[in-house]
Amino acid sequence: MSQFFMMGVVTASFVSRVPSVTEALHVTTGRYAVLMLTGAIGAFVALMLTGWAVARFGTKTVMVWSLVGYSVAFAAATWAIAIPSQLLFTAAQFFISFSFAFTNVSINAEAAAVEREVGKAILPHFHASFSVGMALALGLGALISHLGVGPVMHLAVMTVIALAIRLALVNPAIMDGAPTGTSHGGWGGPFRTARAEYRERRVILLGLILFAASTIEGAASTWSSLAVVQAFAAPEAVGDVFYWIFLVAMVTSRGLGSQIIGRLGRVMSLRVSAALVLVGVLAFALGPTYPYLALGMILWGLGAGLGVPIGFSAASDDPQRAAARVAAVTSFSTIAGLVMPQVIGHLGDVIELRQALMVACGAAVLSFLLARAVRSEGPLLRSHRALARRAAREEETGSHL
Numbered sequence: 001m002s003q004f005f006m007m008g009v010v011t012a013s014f015v016s017r018v019p020s021v022t023e024a025l026h027v028t029t030g031r032y033a034v035l036m037l038t039g040a041i042g043a044f045v046a047l048m049l050t051g052w053a054v055a056r057f058g059t060k061t062v063m064v065w066s067l068v069g070y071s072v073a074f075a076a077a078t079w080a081i082a083i084p085s086q087l088l089f090t091a092a093q094f095f096i097s098f099s100f101a102f103t104n105v106s107i108n109a110e111a112a113a114v115e116r117e118v119g120k121a122i123l124p125h126f127h128a129s130f131s132v133g134m135a136l137a138l139g140l141g142a143l144i145s146h147l148g149v150g151p152v153m154h155l156a157v158m159t160v161i162a163l164a165i166r167l168a169l170v171n172p173a174i175m176d177g178a179p180t181g182t183s184h185g186g187w188g189g190p191f192r193t194a195r196a197e198y199r200e201r202r203v204i205l206l207g208l209i210l211f212a213a214s215t216i217e218g219a220a221s222t223w224s225s226l227a228v229v230q231a232f233a234a235p236e237a238v239g240d241v242f243y244w245i246f247l248v249a250m251v252t253s254r255g256l257g258s259q260i261i262g263r264l265g266r267v268m269s270l271r272v273s274a275a276l277v278l279v280g281v282l283a284f285a286l287g288p289t290y291p292y293l294a295l296g297m298i299l300w301g302l303g304a305g306l307g308v309p310i311g312f313s314a315a316s317d318d319p320q321r322a323a324a325r326v327a328a329v330t331s332f333s334t335i336a337g338l339v340m341p342q343v344i345g346h347l348g349d350v351i352e353l354r355q356a357l358m359v360a361c362g363a364a365v366l367s368f369l370l371a372r373a374v375r376s377e378g379p380l381l382r383s384h385r386a387l388a389r390r391a392a393r394e395e396e397t398g399s400h401l
Helices: 002-017 018-025 030-047 050-058 058-084 086-118 123-146 153-170 189-193 195-199 200-232 234-255 257-286 290-304 307-315 322-347 360-367 384-400
Strands: none
Touching: 002 058, 002 086, 002 123, 002 153, 002 195, 002 200, 018 030, 018 153, 018 195, 018 200, 018 234, 030 086, 030 153, 030 195, 030 200, 030 322, 050 058, 050 086, 050 290, 058 086, 058 153, 086 123, 123 234, 195 200, 195 322, 200 234, 200 257, 200 290, 234 257, 234 290, 234 360, 257 290, 257 307, 257 360, 307 322, 322 360
16 A cells, blocks of 8 residues: 555645646646646556566566656656756656556556455555545645745655655565566557457446546546636645645545445446536536635545546456456546546636636536446446336236237
8 A cells, every 4th residue: 555655645746736837837738738648648658568567577576667767757857847848848757657657557466466365355445545645745745835845846855755765665565576477468458458348338338437537537636726726826835725625525435435335336326426526526617716616626526536446346347357348448548548638738728727627527427327337237328217117018018919
């Protein structure tokens, strides 16, 4: 869990300084989205290689080298902010996301091994550690910004400290970490592994649900802080506080996720989540004062917490096909990371960025409409009651004949 926590800390440290970064680089939201696109491409390229790399070199080696590569790339991005250089920042983002993807696969592989060893569904707890790390680092980032410390000093110090801690935690975090000697998917990553699964209608629908969930969560993490700063001419720390509210709400819903899903079921949990996101995003985008924004972020965060876990859980229902189906729906999430920040960022050049974030409302509607696809059995999009009524009518008609 420590590596998940530290990954959240590093990620949120950068997110907390996005308004300062855009100001230092002299870019609009649309231009910033373009600069960040190379990061999404880096993650996409890495996704093609991660399965092969872990199988060939083992999770321990991959984790160590990815942590070092991430820190070097992060240092380059920090230097790009100081110069400033958009070109260097763009190149650094590619390698930041490229390295991040390898670390992400490594720690999730180890977390899955721990879960198998324990024999309980504890994987969500690891992801909750990531969110807790983000929340704490975001609060610290807001304080540092409020104290007037520039983003270059903040990010440079964080890079050195985080690398030292993460390397020290590698051995305690690894159960085995040795190469498996086989290539899990080879070149092509989840796209190759999941090739046959794309023919399944349910997999496509689950993929669209993950696309929506990633859009909902990513919109907040990438743009919400900057949206507050732009809309209210607020200090950077104020924008960070509102995203912190979102994270706390999301951690809360994930922490209570098992009880919520157990009580409401997957379909209703997903629909309630979508409704909360819809109301929350509208309150955030259209609210005239800070209290409306705070309420919006609470509802948005509560709704954003369960979409991804429910989607992955539904994709794993069939143990024999779980790996391929998870790979398939993961590819939809990756595509969302490539496309949707660009859509929102360029919309933010035309309309107020807060209003551009209403793209997440469309994602919430999509999730609501497709919610029945997360059922473990039964029809994909039609309700059980509708099918029961139809069967009753057919039986009645047959009896009259």
